[in-house]
Amino acid sequence: MWLRAVLLPILRVYYTGLRVILQQVYGRRAFSLPVIPSQNGKVAIVTGGAKGIGYSTAKHLSSLGMHVIIAGNNEAEGSEAVTRIQQDTHNEKVEFLYCDLASMKSIRQFVQIFKAKNLCLHVLVNNAGVMLVPERKTADGFEEHFGLNYLGHFLLTNLLLKTTKESGTENLNARIITVSSATHYVGELNFDDLNSSCCYSPHGAYAQSKLALVMFTYYLQRQLSEDGCYVTANVVDPGVVNTDLYRNVCWPGRLVKWMAARLFFKTAEEGAATSIYASVAPELEGIGGCYLYNGQKTKSADISYNEDLQRKLWNESCKMVGIPGSA
Template identity: 75%
Template sequence: VVTAGNSERDGQEAVRKIQEETLTGKVEFLYCDLASMKSIRQFVQRFKAKNCPLHVLVNNAGVMLVPEKKTEDGFEEHFGLNYLGHFLLTNLLLDTLKQSGTHSHNARIITVSSATHYVGKLHLNDLQSRCSYSPHGAYAQSKLALVLFTYRLQHLLTANGSHVTANVVDPGVVNTELYKHVFWVVKLAKWMTAWLFFK
């Protein structure tokens, strides 16, 4: 298992915990900042240099409801990190995934989205939210883009007869660092909703 992230300290801590819990698990961390196209390309280069198969790619990085900010490449952060970063990473690893999938065991791409995509709108004339910035709107747009990307990717993979399956999932309400920029009233409402309906 190769884990990736933009914090060396957190990544190594995750590796340590996985190794403790699995005992036999072979896990390593490689640095990758999905808000940086350069970092993504460097990660893919390092991963491919290992010459190992890639059976499952989990696209799970993201930011949520952050104040207006741009990535180092100049993209609005929600769209740049949540969508464009995963788009580039997936496309750069697609050849390895295709080589790793077999007739009996497809390789898998699992992209984490959110039910928020239902209220998202793609502003094709303003994908970078330059005209008017809304953290909620930018987040929902990035998640809708991920869903549409996954649907289109699966269509292309099927048409090409590839042994790769693309899936998009909504993890539900999960207590993670993703909620650090969310107003406390919204957090409370989410936790109460989760407690009432998703026990």
């Protein structure tokens, strides 16, 4: 039991990370963003936009002229990020709004404040996340990887969906971008224990949350298409990126990261490229339900395409966050 629940996820996650690093070293490490036309008049929300991949995403969208709202749980980091982006892009339409994705109450308050601004929402980037944290619960009692990485974004997306639908048009669809990772390939959904309360494994919990994000995106896109909405939903894989997300990795892992990151990991800017591409590239206009890596459509894990499991996950998630079971 312990072997399968704890040791096996560790081996799977690190094997996946090593495989991606080797691809980055011997294959195409990153792709160059094409020339993107001005995005003046558009509004974007980027969760976790105060640092790392989220910061690079927010900064680039701001440089294209978008009104960017950084959603995060650290006021000081958020204010500093806003100042730096405004100075670097000469775009004053950058702001920070507090949103703790580990708290359903905080998410609802964020949405209420955002809607009071009477803004459109053309791009939502579900970027924030935690990785390999010790066993702990969110404010609502959910395991933190599942509760913050997945359920927090699940609720946020659904609460903003009406505004997103109203913002999209036939010629200019609104876009929902969700950041997953290659660890979803080794993730398993345990519907009897989504909270990972039995034999907790941070590696297994992290991989599960990333798999859930992929399946959520596919199911959301199918509902949007069936409803004829001018909104697309895609999921992106940034690769192995040199950010502080690795602070909870075991000390041998941190040592390897310290030694290898500059040579073999992507920079935050490189990691953000696919998120930016999915958010604004004309080539993806009207295209949803894709898993994107290095700017290319890529096949995700076989299980992620299981429509019955997607539906089951969606319905269970609705119960957990307390919303109706339909997008």
